[in-house]
Each structure stands twice: as C-alpha cells, then as structure tokens.
Amino acid sequence: MDTLGIVAKVEKLLKSRSLDGYEIYLASSHNLSIEVKEQKVDTFKCSAPVGVSVRGLKGGGLGFSFSTSLDEADLGRMVESALVGAQTQTPDEFNGLPLPQEYPVLGGLCDEQLTSVAEPDKIGRAMELERQVLAFDHRLKRVRKASYAESSYEVAICNSHGVNGNYRGTSFSASVTAVAEEGGDSQMGWDFGHSNLYSGIEVEKIARQAAAKAVGLLGARKIATMRAPVVLDSYVAAEILEVLAPSFLADNVQKGKSMLAGRLGSHPFSSLLRIRDDGTLPGGTDTAPFDGEGVPQQDTVIVEGGRLLRFLYDSYSARKDGVSSTGNSARGGVKGPPRLGITNFFIENGALPRADLLRGIDRGVLITDVLGMHTANAITGDFSVGAAGFLIEQGRAAHPVKGIAISGNIVELFRDVEMVGDDLRFYGGIGAPSLRIGALDVSGD
Numbered sequence: 001m002d003t004l005g006i007v008a009k010v011e012k013l014l015k016s017r018s019l020d021g022y023e024i025y026l027a028s029s030h031n032l033s034i035e036v037k038e039q040k041v042d043t044f045k046c047s048a049p050v051g052v053s054v055r056g057l058k059g060g061g062l063g064f065s066f067s068t069s070l071d072e073a074d075l076g077r078m079v080e081s082a083l084v085g086a087q088t089q090t091p092d093e094f095n096g097l098p099l100p101q102e103y104p105v106l107g108g109l110c111d112e113q114l115t116s117v118a119e120p121d122k123i124g125r126a127m128e129l130e131r132q133v134l135a136f137d138h139r140l141k142r143v144r145k146a147s148y149a150e151s152s153y154e155v156a157i158c159n160s161h162g163v164n165g166n167y168r169g170t171s172f173s174a175s176v177t178a179v180a181e182e183g184g185d186s187q188m189g190w191d192f193g194h195s196n197l198y199s200g201i202e203v204e205k206i207a208r209q210a211a212a213k214a215v216g217l218l219g220a221r222k223i224a225t226m227r228a229p230v231v232l233d234s235y236v237a238a239e240i241l242e243v244l245a246p247s248f249l250a251d252n253v254q255k256g257k258s259m260l261a262g263r264l265g266s267h268p269f270s271s272l273l274r275i276r277d278d279g280t281l282p283g284g285t286d287t288a289p290f291d292g293e294g295v296p297q298q299d300t301v302i303v304e305g306g307r308l309l310r311f312l313y314d315s316y317s318a319r320k321d322g323v324s325s326t327g328n329s330a331r332g333g334v335k336g337p338p339r340l341g342i343t344n345f346f347i348e349n350g351a352l353p354r355a356d357l358l359r360g361i362d363r364g365v366l367i368t369d370v371l372g373m374h375t376a377n378a379i380t381g382d383f384s385v386g387a388a389g390f391l392i393e394q395g396r397a398a399h400p401v402k403g404i405a406i407s408g409n410i411v412e413l414f415r416d417v418e419m420v421g422d423d424l425r426f427y428g429g430i431g432a433p434s435l436r437i438g439a440l441d442v443s444g445d
Contacts (some may be wrong), residue, residue, distance in 0.1 A: 001031035003028075003156050003166060006070055010052060011158070011371070013079045019086070021057035021097050021160045023293065027334050036126040036146045044123075051334035056082040058316045060091025064337040096321040098161040099308035103289040103296050104280050109169040111197045116150060122148055130228040131177045132207035137215050144188070150198070155288070163294035171285070174201050180214035187220070187400075189213025194426070196283055213368070216390075223391055223444040229364035230406065230440040231357045233394065236427045237432035241347060243277075244410050245430065246378060247327070248277070249340045250304055250317035253373055259411050260308060267306045270417035272350065275303035277312055277341035279327055286429045292331035292338035300326045306415075313436055314340045342439045346431030350420025357419045357436040364392040365442050366404065381410035387442075405443040 009026055013023040052075070053066035063085025067078040129146040149172070156166035163327035175192035191210035193201050232240070247258040256392035260268065268274075279297025281287050291297050293315055302310055313321070317340055330341030330368035358366065367389040376383035384407035389395040421434030 002190060004155060005127075006052060006379070007111040007156055007158055009072065009074055010054060010079065013076055014054065014056070014160075015195075017056070017079060017083050019083065019159045019160075021054045023055040023097055023163075024052065024157065025054070025292075025331070025334060025338075026052045026156040027153065027331075029151050031151045033149040033171055034121065034123055034126050034147060036123070037048075037129055037143070039127055039130065041123060047334075052078070053334040053337075054079060055097070055337065056086045057095060057097060058083065058086035060093060060095055061086040062092070062095040063087070063089060066334045069232075069335070080425055081173070086313050094316055096315065096319060097113070097159045097161055098162065098163060098293055098295050098315045098325065100294075103165055104298075106167075106280060106282075106287060106289055108138035108196055108282060108289065110152075110373055111170040114150070114170055114198060117198055117377040121294055122150070125174060125201065127247075128203050129174060129207050130158070131213045132204060133176055136178075136208060136211035137217065139180045139182045139215055140178055140211055141181045142179040144179055146174075146176045147177040148172075148174045148201075157290065157294045159294060165290045165294055167289055169288070172196070172198050172201050174203060174206055177205060178207075178209045178210045178214040180211075180218055182218045185213050185218050185220070187217035189215070189217070194285060194428075196287075200283075200397075209298075216302070217368075217388065217400045220400035221391075222403050223401050223442075226363070226444065227301045227439050227441050229342075229361045229392075230362065230437045230442065231361075232435045232437065233364045233366065233425050234434050235427060235431050235434045236367045236387075237347065238371050238430045239370055240410060240425045241345070241412065241432050243373055243376045243378065243383070243431045244381070244414070245342050245345050248312050248342070250311040250313045250321060251340045253311055254317060254320060257379055259379060263308055264272070264311070266308055267410050268308055269306040269414045271306040272346040272417055272420050273303055273414060274301065275340055275346070276301045276348065277326070277328065277345045281344040284344035284429070285345040285426070287344075291327045291343075293327060293328045295325045297327040297343055300328075310371045312340065312342065314343035315340065342429060343428055344426070344431065346424065346426065347420070347433060348436075349422050349424040349433050352419055352421055354421045354423055354434045357421055357434055358397065360391050361392045362393055365401065365404070365406075366390040366392055366397050370406070376410060382411075383407060385408060403442070403444065407441045407443065413440065416440075
C-alpha cells in the first residue's frame, strides 16, 4: 500500500478547505485467525482492513470523520464531513492538535520473517496445542478451543503542526481451553501466549499450563465463610488492576469518575507497590513509538512506594490541567477519534516466589480465577464477585475450592498488599505478579 501517497492525497484535500488545523491517521493490517477442534480446522478467517480518518479544527470545534474506502470521491466526502463537524460543534478552548516531538527508537516491533512461514505451519501450531493438552493427563477429555492468530499492521499519522510518524508491527497469539473430567466433576483451564515474533509463541508451555489448571481444580470442595489472608494469582491481580486502571486516567479524574480523585500525592496503596504505564516496553502488546495523536509514548511511573505520583494524560486532558501529555491517547482503529487510555500498564515485580506468599498462612485462600470483576463499582471500588482457587492450610495449597465469592474495595485491597511475587505476567496490556493480601472477606457455605 502506498501509505505516503494516500496521506498526501488527503492532505491536499484538507489544505483546500478553510481549517485552523488538521490531522490524518491511516491504519492497515493483514489478519489471520485459526481455530482447531479434534485435529480439524474449525475456523479459518482472513481480513485486510484499511482506512483513514481525519480531524479538522475550526473556531474551537474539532470535527472527526473516517473512510474505509480510498477512492478520491469518498476521501473528499470524509474531509467535508470533518469540516462540517468542526463548524457545528460547540467551541472548546482545550481542543487542539499536538506539536511534533522526537520519537523513541523501538526495536522488535515487526517480525520480518513472517512471509517465510507457510500456512500449514500456522495451522499446525493450533493442532499441536490440542494434541499436547490431551497428552498431558488421562483426565483431559476435551479441548474446547485451540487457536492461533496473527496480525501485521502499519500506522501513519501527520498533522498541520508538523507531526509526522509511521511504523509497522506484527502480533502473534495462541490460546487453548482444556476440559478435565473425573468422577462426575468437570473443570476448565485456559492459557495463552503473545509475542511480536512468530518464534516467541511457546506452544508446549501454553498447553502445559492450561492442562495443569484444569486438572488441578478437579475435586473442588466447599468451604465455610471466613475473613482470612488471600493470595491472588497473577491473573486475578491483573483482572482487579484492570478495573482500577481507568481511575488513573485524567479525564475520569476531571469528571469525578475516578476512585482516586483528590488523592494525588497521598498514599492510597501499599508501600510495596510500584505501578507504571510503559508504552515503550519491549514486547508489550501496546508498545509503539507514538500514541493515537502522534505524541511519543513513554514510560510513566504513576505509583511509587504506594504514593500516587501522577495521572495519565492525552493532549486534551493535559491542556485542561496545564500539564504535558504522557502519550496516552489511544485508538481502536480509524472508525473512532482518539481517546485517553492505558498502554502497557502493570504492577512491578517483587522478589518472592509465589510459594513464599503462602508461607505463614494457617488458613486462607489462593484465588486463581474471578467471575464478573467488570461489575465492580468503577467510582467507589466496591466489589463482590464469584471466585475459584485453593484452600491454604499451614502455608500450602491444600485442595481446590468451589462456590466461593470474594468482596471488598479495590483501593483497600491494594492498600493491604503485604507481599509481592516475582511472577509478573501480562494479560494483554495489563500485567501483575501474584499478591498476598492481609485479609479479605471470603463467602462460602
């Protein structure tokens, strides 16, 4: 695709209009997803979306429009629509476009060897996931889904102030859901892998971890309600952190929709926690040289020693607070304007193996899964959700448990962290290690 040619064509159209400023954003990708069941290809999907969007600034109004057609007439209609939007929008003094800055040089975003990988090899990865799960243990009876997916993409942006950037990248993932059965009991285990490189997907590891989770939960028992120490698996810690993450976004703080509004500079969290948003993290799912409006992405420490140091900003929210953008403008494609969002958002690693987090607990619970964490109150932080995991007795995981729920407050939960594991893992753009919480309400029988 002639990226520069398309951008030049749109820019020519924009320059012919009476605008105070403009922005052009172009994105294209080639995507493949494969699902296998019983060693047969169940789903094989290919797509190659391409599109362009523009924002036009006029008299304090900022209009937006997009087109998935690159035909000149459609591009002209897109530009006209953005101009009309700008003229009819209520003027806002904080609307604007960023100035150019130097972008970080990032390696490893693109796997140049992808074109040499044959299609049967990609299908074979999904099939191998299924085979290895079923070979792990005789109690593994079925695989609900074994999948492989890849994407190669290109992004370009420019604006009337001189912002001009582009990059290419690749993304690979694989996942599997295993089903274990024994004595009338049935349990599922899921795991996945992600990498910017084809060779970075470890099929054997993904299969082993999914299978072990399913088998490990067989024979789950009910337990009595209690308030007790709790260890959160890295997956669960990341799920809870994901609910907290929007509270660090400046626009939510400005609107009073954040759990952390009015707490800048205070210590709402455990002194053991260091939380950061790193848009330049090697191998991160959201790593890129610039954000959704062309501002350099950066590594931003937002919590240090439990103290809330700063919030995350795009250009608009930064203008409102009189600060600089942290490079946190996000896009979900060309069909919507940029919005404030996180990049690679995570709690830093601790120094303790997960087994050490269990030591010293006479009776507690290791939580390995939660159900419905998205239902937590995004403003107060209160939650009550179903959970699964293991009863901890005398410092070890005694047996799996079922039919339990955990409840509390997200900010208080992170305040009560008393140990941090060394097993940081990312689940998409959110990462966390295992955490030990001083006490949490666990509802059982």
